[in-house]
Amino acid sequence: MPSTDEFTGWIGLDAKSVEGNLVKSTFQPKVFTDDDIDIRITHCGMCASDLHTLRSGWGPTTYPVVVGHEIVGIVTRKGKNVTQLEIGDRVGVGAQVQSCLKDDCYECTHDNEPYCTDGVYTYNSTFANGDLSYGGYALQGRYPASFAFKIPDALPSEIAAPMMCGGITVYSPLKRNGAGPGKTVGIVGIGGLGHFGLLFAKALGSDKVYAISRSKAKEADVLAMGAEGIIATNELGWSQTWSRKFDLIVSTANNADMPLKDYLSILKPGGRFVQVGLPEEPIPQVQIGPFIMLNAGLLGSLLGSRSEITEMLELSAARGIKSWVKTYPMEEVNKVLVLMEDGKAQYRFVLSN
Numbered sequence: 001m002p003s004t005d006e007f008t009g010w011i012g013l014d015a016k017s018v019e020g021n022l023v024k025s026t027f028q029p030k031v032f033t034d035d036d037i038d039i040r041i042t043h044c045g046m047c048a049s050d051l052h053t054l055r056s057g058w059g060p061t062t063y064p065v066v067v068g069h070e071i072v073g074i075v076t077r078k079g080k081n082v083t084q085l086e087i088g089d090r091v092g093v094g095a096q097v098q099s100c101l102k103d104d105c106y107e108c109t110h111d112n113e114p115y116c117t118d119g120v121y122t123y124n125s126t127f128a129n130g131d132l133s134y135g136g137y138a139l140q141g142r143y144p145a146s147f148a149f150k151i152p153d154a155l156p157s158e159i160a161a162p163m164m165c166g167g168i169t170v171y172s173p174l175k176r177n178g179a180g181p182g183k184t185v186g187i188v189g190i191g192g193l194g195h196f197g198l199l200f201a202k203a204l205g206s207d208k209v210y211a212i213s214r215s216k217a218k219e220a221d222v223l224a225m226g227a228e229g230i231i232a233t234n235e236l237g238w239s240q241t242w243s244r245k246f247d248l249i250v251s252t253a254n255n256a257d258m259p260l261k262d263y264l265s266i267l268k269p270g271g272r273f274v275q276v277g278l279p280e281e282p283i284p285q286v287q288i289g290p291f292i293m294l295n296a297g298l299l300g301s302l303l304g305s306r307s308e309i310t311e312m313l314e315l316s317a318a319r320g321i322k323s324w325v326k327t328y329p330m331e332e333v334n335k336v337l338v339l340m341e342d343g344k345a346q347y348r349f350v351l352s353n
Contacts, residue, residue, distance in 0.1 A: 009138030018054035034079035044136035045070030045162035068136030094164035152317035172304030193252035
């Protein structure tokens with residue numbers, strides 16, 4: 001039976017909505033179950049995934065759509081099976097809102113919920129009963145409580161919101177691939193994801209952390225984030241200068257024409273290159289030689305597990321890690337969409353109700 005509840009949000013009706021054409025209107029959330037919570041949304045970070053989805057860049061989007069998966073809000077209702085949260089709690093919701101969580105699911109029992117075949121994303125996805133999922137460009141949200149996380153008191157909501165996707169997207173591959181003492185880590189792309197990569201690589205104790213970007217235009221910011229410096233790929237001979245220096249590189253780049261061969265050449269033998277940015281176009285044919293000659297690993301990473309999200313939030317609160325954000329009223333979302341599309345975010349826009 002379809003939900004009769006009405007929530008209010010900023011809705012994308014077609015691919016041109018990405019141009020600042022969201023419409024404020026009502027929508028029907030999923031049917032409320034005993035495992036769900038309702039939240040009053042106070043903040044929502046803006047992610048590049050929102051843009052890709054609004055313009056159907058990763059494939060056809062199911063319109064109407066409400067994007068936004070870096071959500072913080074206050075619990076206003078909870079189902080009878082929800083014991084870990086209380087009405088009034090401040091919680092965060094990220095890019096995934098459900099997996100099967102069954103005892104016989106290898107992914108769900110091994111901290112790999114993002115890779116569960118029954119996973120549901122926060123927007124542009126469908127629950128088992130056919131209900132559509134809706135994101136955080138809204139006044140209210142309804143989500144399974146198992147994928148909502150208490151925000152530590154020490155983290156302001158506008159700081160925590162972008163961590164729910166942008167933060168965990170880089171925290172997980174850094175943690176899983178050994179970022180820490182004795183390691184040299186490179187972060188490709190200094191945008192919303194990349195700035196979190198620098199902050200978390202340092203927070204995890206990596207000896208040396210470098211930004212890798214086309215130019216040194218953001219050098220002052222990179223140094224302020226704790227990195228040792230920035231490597232400019234528009235400088236002649238950069239890959240030779242940095243040959244075999246890195247244990248781990250995490251790439252947030254969204255461009256399909258990335259110089260992958262050069263990136264691999266700066267890995268130490270046995271090093272790993274992890275791609276988290278998702279270009280809309282295919283990456284050109286990859287040469288296998290660098291992998292063999294350097295015993296290198298090319299990996300991908302989607303999000304992070306529930307335990308990693310909790311760990312990331314606790315680490316951020318304990319270490320005083322601050323997302324670099326600029327906050328706008330949710331009512332100005334269309335203006336901010338255009339700014340985001342034009343690359344004006346330094347380094348995350350957050351919408352506030």
